[in-house]
Amino acid sequence: MSINNYLRERFFPHLWCAGCGHGIVLNGLLRAIEQLGLSKNEIVMVSGIGCSARISGYVDVHTLHTIHGRALAFATGVKISRPELKVIVPMGDGDALAIGGNHFIHAARRNIDITAIVMNNRIYGMTGGQFSPLSGYGIRATTAPYENVDPAFDVVELAKAAGATFVARTTAYHTKQISDFVKKAILHKGFSVLEIMAQCPTHFGRKNKEGSAVDMMNLFKERTTPIGSKAKQENPDLIERGIFLQSLRPEYCEEYDKVIERATGGQ
Amino acid sequence: MNKNIKFVQGNEAVVEASVYAGLNFFAGYPITPSSEIAELLAKRLPEIGGKFIQMEDEIASLCAIIGASLTGNKVMTATSGPGFSLMQEALGYAIMAEIPCVIVNVMRGGPSTGIPTHGSQADVNQARWGTHGDHAIVALTASNHQDIFEVTVTAYNLAETYRTPVILLLDEVVGHMRERLAIPEKGELPLVERLRTSVKEGVDYHPYLPREDGRLPMSDFGGVHRYNVTGLYHDMWGFPSSEPRVVHGLIRHLVDKIENRVNKLARYKEFFLEDAQIVFLSYGSAARSALHVVKNRRSRGERLGLLELQTLWPFPGEIVRERCAGSKAVIVVEHNMGQVMQSVKMAVDDPERVFLANRIDGTFITPTDIMNILRLIQGKGV
Numbered sequence: 192m193s194i195n196n197y198l199r200e201r202f203f204p205h206l207w208c209a210g211c212g213h214g215i216v217l218n219g220l221l222r223a224i225e226q227l228g229l230s231k232n233e234i235v236m237v238s239g240i241g242c243s244a245r246i247s248g249y250v251d252v253h254t255l256h257t258i259h260g261r262a263l264a265f266a267t268g269v270k271i272s273r274p275e276l277k278v279i280v281p282m283g284d285g286d287a288l289a290i291g292g293n294h295f296i297h298a299a300r301r302n303i304d305i306t307a308i309v310m311n312n313r314i315y316g317m318t319g320g321q322f323s324p325l326s327g328y329g330i331r332a333t334t335a336p337y338e339n340v341d342p343a344f345d346v347v348e349l350a351k352a353a354g355a356t357f358v359a360r361t362t363a364y365h366t367k368q369i370s371d372f373v374k375k376a377i378l379h380k381g382f383s384v385l386e387i388m389a390q391c392p393t394h395f396g397r398k399n400k401e402g403s404a405v406d407m408m409n410l411f412k413e414r415t416t417p418i419g420s421k422a423k424q425e426n427p428d429l430i431e432r433g434i435f436l437q438s439l440r441p442e443y444c445e446e447y448d449k450v451i452e453r454a455t456g457g458q
Numbered sequence: 459m460n461k462n463i464k465f466v467q468g469n470e471a472v473v474e475a476s477v478y479a480g481l482n483f484f485a486g487y488p489i490t491p492s493s494e495i496a497e498l499l500a501k502r503l504p505e506i507g508g509k510f511i512q513m514e515d516e517i518a519s520l521c522a523i524i525g526a527s528l529t530g531n532k533v534m535t536a537t538s539g540p541g542f543s544l545m546q547e548a549l550g551y552a553i554m555a556e557i558p559c560v561i562v563n564v565m566r567g568g569p570s571t572g573i574p575t576h577g578s579q580a581d582v583n584q585a586r587w588g589t590h591g592d593h594a595i596v597a598l599t600a601s602n603h604q605d606i607f608e609v610t611v612t613a614y615n616l617a618e619t620y621r622t623p624v625i626l627l628l629d630e631v632v633g634h635m636r637e638r639l640a641i642p643e644k645g646e647l648p649l650v651e652r653l654r655t656s657v658k659e660g661v662d663y664h665p666y667l668p669r670e671d672g673r674l675p676m677s678d679f680g681g682v683h684r685y686n687v688t689g690l691y692h693d694m695w696g697f698p699s700s701e702p703r704v705v706h707g708l709i710r711h712l713v714d715k716i717e718n719r720v721n722k723l724a725r726y727k728e729f730f731l732e733d734a735q736i737v738f739l740s741y742g743s744a745a746r747s748a749l750h751v752v753k754n755r756r757s758r759g760e761r762l763g764l765l766e767l768q769t770l771w772p773f774p775g776e777i778v779r780e781r782c783a784g785s786k787a788v789i790v791v792e793h794n795m796g797q798v799m800q801s802v803k804m805a806v807d808d809p810e811r812v813f814l815a816n817r818i819d820g821t822f823i824t825p826t827d828i829m830n831i832l833r834l835i836q837g838k839g840v
Contacts, residue, residue, distance in 0.1 A: 199686075202697050235679050237525070248686050248697060253679040255528065256688035256698075257521065258551050264518035268525025268533075269679060271509055272483050276529075276680050297514040447509060454504035 194221040197231065199251050206245055208316075210404025212363035212389025216281070216310050217246055219369030219387075227374055234277045237266040239291060241317045242391075243283035243310040260290030263298045266305050274304070274444035277377060281308040284325035285315050288344055292324070299353035302381045303443035307355075308373070309346055309384065312391035320394030331398040346386040347435050356381035358436040362388040362411035365432065375434065381442050388415070388430075462641040468632040469494040469536075471603040471639050472562055473502060475610035476534055478641070479649055481560075482508035483531040485522035487515055487541060490574040491630040492564040495536035516541035520548040524557045528687065530652065530678035532614055536562035539572060539581055542588070549623055550589035551689045553712060555696075556621035556666070556674060558652065560613045563625060564633040567820050576820035577630035579742055580794035585625045586771050592709060594716035596723060597625040597771040601632060601745040603639040605727075608647065609768055612725065615650035620715055621674050627770060629793065631743035631822055652676055655683065666708075667694040672715055717772055724774035727766040728781065730756060734763025736832070737782050738815075739802055740791035741767040743822065748791040748815075750825045751832070762832075770798065775805035782806050787835055791815045791828060 198221070207213050224234065234252035238244035240259035247254040253276075257265045262280050270278045287295055287309045298305060314332060315321040322332035327343035335341075350358045357379040361368040369387060376383035390396060390407035401407050416422045418433035466474070472495055476484075484503060486496040496512065503510040509526070513519040516537050523533035537545065542563045552559055565581045567573035585597040596616055600609040606628065613624040655675035657663045659682035668674050677683035686696040691705045699705070716723070729752055731737065740748040745766040752762045765781045767774065782788045782802075788811060790799040796814045803809035815831040817823040830840045 199697075201695075231684055232680065232682060248688070251684055253528075253684050254686045255525065255679075256686060256690070257524075258547055258689055261517060261521045261548065264513065264521035265525040267511070267513070267518070268483070268485060268522030268527075269529055270525075271511055271522075272526035272531050273529040273680050293514055294518055297518070447504075447511075451504040451507060454501070455507075 194218070194225050197221045197224060197251055199249055202248055205249055207242060208393045210390065210392040211242070212312060212391070212404075213243055213246060213310055215363040215366055216308070216369065216387050216389055217249065219366055220279070220281070220308070220373050221250070222370040223373035223377065226370065227377060229277060233275070234279060235266075235269050236279045236281065237262045237269060238281050239283070239286040241283040241286045241315065243281055244286060246281045260286055261294060262286065263291060263294040263305065263307065267298060267303055270303055270305055271444055271447060277306070278304070279306045279308065279377065281310055284309060284311045284313060285323040288346065288349070289324045296349070296353035299350055299355040299382050299384070301443040302354055302356055302440050304380055304382070306373070306376045306383045306385070309386045310389050311346065311386055312389045312395055314391050314395040316391050316394050320398060333398070346384065350384035351436055354382070354440070355384045356436065356438045356440050357383035357434070359384070359434040360386040360388070360430070361432050362415055363390055364408045364411040368432065372434065375437075379437065381440060464639045464641065465636055466603065466639050467494060467634055467636050468603055468606050468628060469564065469634070470498060471606040472536070472610050472626070472628070473498040474639065474641055475607040476560070476614070477502055477506065478607075478647070479611045479614040480532045480651070481534055481614070482506070483523060483526035483533045484508070484535065485511045485513050485519040485526070486535050486537065487513055487519050489516070489538045489541045491566055491633050492536045492538050492562060495562060516544040517548060520545040520552070520561065523559050524548065524552055524555070527557050527559050528679045532558070532618070534560040534562065536564065538564050538566045538574070539568045540570070542581060542584065546588040550591060550593065552623040553589065553593050553595070554689045555687050556712075557623070558617035558621055559623045560617055561623055561625050563627050565627060565629040573820045575630070577743060577822060578793050578820070579627070579629050579744065580797065581627060582770055582794065582797040585627055592713065594713045595625065595771050596620070596622060596716060596769075597627050598725065598768055599627045599742045599770055600768055601742050601766060603632075603637050605768065606632065607639060607642070609725065611647050611649065615648070616723065618650045618652050619673070621676070622716065627742070629742045654678070657683065664694040665696050666692060668711060720772045720774055721776060723769055723772060724777050725768035726774065726777060727768070729764040729766070731763040731765060731781050733761050734784075735761040735786045736763070736835075737785040737788045738762065738764045738791055738828075739767065739778065739782070739788055739798070740764065741770060741798065744791045744793055747823050747825050747828055751828045754825065767798070773801045773805070775801070778802055778805040779807065786811065788812045789815050789828075789832065789835065791823060793817055793823060
């Protein structure tokens with residue numbers, strides 16, 4: 192099946208800027224779904240607010256475009272009430288980890304079988320280029336005109352510490368890795384976190400003089416390296432890409448089935 | 459009839475009624491004085507194959523039940539003032555996306571943390587206008603456990619009929635008070651089940667195109683119709699739109715589906731109104747003291763009556779005006795600084811004759827308190 196079959200072309204053109212990395216994430220996501228041979232009826236995509244959140248409207252699955260930061264809370268209600276559905280939650284960096292930070296760590300703690308994708312462009316794009324908790328120290332943004340003094344979260348470390356059982360990172364440059372990791376994340380039983388670094392040439396790139404979309408994607412290539420590579424040992428500033436964690440721990444919906452069994456005496 | 463008689467708290471009556479109505483998903487966060495609802499449902503729901511989840515906060519609780527409603531469940535959350543404040547954004551989402559759900563607010567005194575273990579009825583206007591933007595809302599209340607049962611079942615029925623959140627405004631006094639509750643037999647109270655679309659698989663389904671009767675048949679997430687749900691203004695597919703015609707049509711639909719049915723949605727009880735010279739208007743726990751005064755003074759020949767509201771929003775203004783028309787004075791009895799009194803003044807012919815009997819110190823308004831105010835209004839002195 193062509194990936195176009197997973198798109199709601201009726202609602203195109205999309206609203207993302209020229210050069211935005213979110214379209215690449217959408218491409219990788221659809222290829223993963225296609226390669227897994229999933230039925231469109233068994234997928235629920237839940238998103239929050241922001242540029243990233245608009246991804247759900249364009250995909251021909253059950254889509255829930257919610258409120259800022261709360262996508263994982265809505266998704267938790269969907270998943271626990273219908274555990275057989277595949278629930279995918281694409282979020283922006285501010286959406287997932289500023290206003291949505293509490294829901295992020297608690298979904299991870301429960302290890303509920305949801306695939307969380309952080310589309311990290313290190314900026315609030317929809318509102319015009321304010322810094323996010325993933326922008327990092329020294330970054331320029333409309334709300335950090337004298338350079339940002341807010342340190343950034345490391346999504347990978349945060350997800351691991353909070354209890355996620357699948358944690359991976361890649362970038363919009365590494366498109367095949369996107370679909371590969373999305374597939375693994377969807378197949379993983381438990382809370383999966385996939386950080387995809389995506390370029391925002393309109394705001395982040397312009398404020399920080401990183402050039403065009405192509406220039407920014409080249410930076411993803413230059414500034415990242417596979418986990419544990421020799422390059423990382425030589426240059427600790429490189430950001431690691433790959434699967435950081437893939438472990439098994441009781442999944443929340445399955446555990447709740449045990450609660451029902453105990454409550455009903457197994458009848 | 460062999461009734462199932464219980465001696466329970468008001469919060470427990472909510473739980474019994476919810477199970478009766480077909481509740482199968484609850485998400486909540488502990489907060490006094492509503493916690494018993496969560497505790498009891500944590501036990502009851504898994505026994506009947508339903509699901510209970512304790513979320514990380516009240517915001518997440520309302521979000522989770524909205525998600526579970528979309529997969530085809532009857533859903534509820536329960537909270538008190540501070541939690542209800544946190545829920546306001548998601549409440550607006552449920553209004554905009556037209557998601558059936560029931561939200562119980564067992565009121566405590568506010569603002570802020572306020573007085574958690576004491577009663578109040580001070581969230582009436584918050585229920586009306588707590589979330590931003592023009593909108594309509596349904597909010598119900600009750601003064602005794604038998605009524606709480608019926609009103610709770612009604613809350614689910616209205617949520618499903620009109621695809622809307624329904625707020626159940628109880629107060630700490632009725633929530634924690636224990637009294638007799640006779641659980642109705644199955645079938646005794648009508649239950650409204652969700653209206654699902656008859657559109658076949660593969661045929662274009664319009665989740666937000668109202669039928670001629672104004673209702674919108676739903677399709678469960680996970681079923682054969684895939685559509686978009688959003689808090690943005692949206693077209694008949696649920697896709698975001700800022701086209702003026704679409705925006706205007708949707709806000710009118712959202713408001714009209716409730717405001718045009720004010721009388722139909724009005725639940726109230728009348729006591730001795732036929733010849734009443736003084737009409738008490740009250741609701742929730744305060745109505746119990748008002749009714750006591752009415753009955754007590756009636757036996758001594760005073761022509762007092764009581765209009766007890768169970769629907770607070772949409773405010774049944776016409777009914778209030780008619781019932782109060784022949785009286786010399788209307789005394790609104792409530793545990794706040796006159797929130798329902800404002801609506802009564804707007805509804806009646808002579809707002810100058812509307813008075814307030816209230817307590818705002820966390821203690822329950824007694825018949826003596828009401829008598830004192832009655833005597834002042836009558837010019838008889840305390």
